[in-house]
Amino acid sequence: MRIDLHTHSTVSDGTLSPAEVIAAAAAAELDVVALTDHDNLAGWSEAAAAARSYGLEFVPGVELSCRWYGVEPSISLHLLGYWVDAGHAGLQAELARVREGREQRAQKMVDLMRADGIDVTWAEVQEYAAGGTVGRPHLAQALIRRGLVSTVSEAFAPSMLGARWRVPKPDIDVFRGLDLIRDAGGVSVFAHPQASSRGRIVPESLIVEMAAHGLDGLEVDHEDHTPEQRARVRALADRLGLVATGSSDFHGANKPTPIGANLTAPDAFAALRAAAHTRAGGFSR
Numbered sequence: 001m002r003i004d005l006h007t008h009s010t011v012s013d014g015t016l017s018p019a020e021v022i023a024a025a026a027a028a029e030l031d032v033v034a035l036t037d038h039d040n041l042a043g044w045s046e047a048a049a050a051a052r053s054y055g056l057e058f059v060p061g062v063e064l065s066c067r068w069y070g071v072e073p074s075i076s077l078h079l080l081g082y083w084v085d086a087g088h089a090g091l092q093a094e095l096a097r098v099r100e101g102r103e104q105r106a107q108k109m110v111d112l113m114r115a116d117g118i119d120v121t122w123a124e125v126q127e128y129a130a131g132g133t134v135g136r137p138h139l140a141q142a143l144i145r146r147g148l149v150s151t152v153s154e155a156f157a158p159s160m161l162g163a164r165w166r167v168p169k170p171d172i173d174v175f176r177g178l179d180l181i182r183d184a185g186g187v188s189v190f191a192h193p194q195a196s197s198r199g200r201i202v203p204e205s206l207i208v209e210m211a212a213h214g215l216d217g218l219e220v221d222h223e224d225h226t227p228e229q230r231a232r233v234r235a236l237a238d239r240l241g242l243v244a245t246g247s248s249d250f251h252g253a254n255k256p257t258p259i260g261a262n263l264t265a266p267d268a269f270a271a272l273r274a275a276a277h278t279r280a281g282g283f284s285r
């Protein structure tokens, strides 16, 4: 069984539509794939329909933009939620709030870029977002088109989208994120917990606290983790009784990592699914 539990579509900052993500999963001979767009569940029905046509198991997921306020300045972190109830009012309201804030933030970043003499417009970056929420990769596209950088990661340099034009976005308190996922009947996995290339990482003591607060798993095998970091996260998962997952965090052409680059073991997947089952009473949703 080949299982990839972390992918993005055009609903957030990937470059493939939800159906195309599933087609890519089928081409990579995956048996199970989760769609985990940032703060958005809008890709689920299209992906589920595509998965049925390919005979793949689809896992409805989401990646919540969270923040730990236990230090100053606070640290951003990502929580994956699987099998949450899309109709849960509290979750819906929180996702809408975060998406709205994200959009306002991207508009402010466009203003900062324009102030620095880059003739990018809001209409242009909306086009790159293809109906999804405008995020930094779409702003990066504008820089690539102008020949200012050649890759998305170059555009994330501190002199550009990494700091100079960066505007903070409203995130979800990490403990509230855990509560929301659990209240909505889902299971939670801390995404890329040691990915220091993305910014500061949280201390192990926070992960211990998160586990006590209902966290179900840790993403161990992720492209942004070195072999040493993977070993450390796996040992921590074992110690805390958390499920260890592996995934590609596929973003289409926005990142070099192919779908299925890292996989979740079948027994780990079964443990997550069993936890969701006991929590929610089935997967009718």
Ligand SMILES: [Zn+2]
Pocket (backbone or CB within 6 Å): 063, 078, 191, 192
């Ligand atoms: Zn992430």
Ligand SMILES: [Zn+2]
Pocket (backbone or CB within 6 Å): 006, 008, 063, 191, 249
């Ligand atoms: Zn992701």
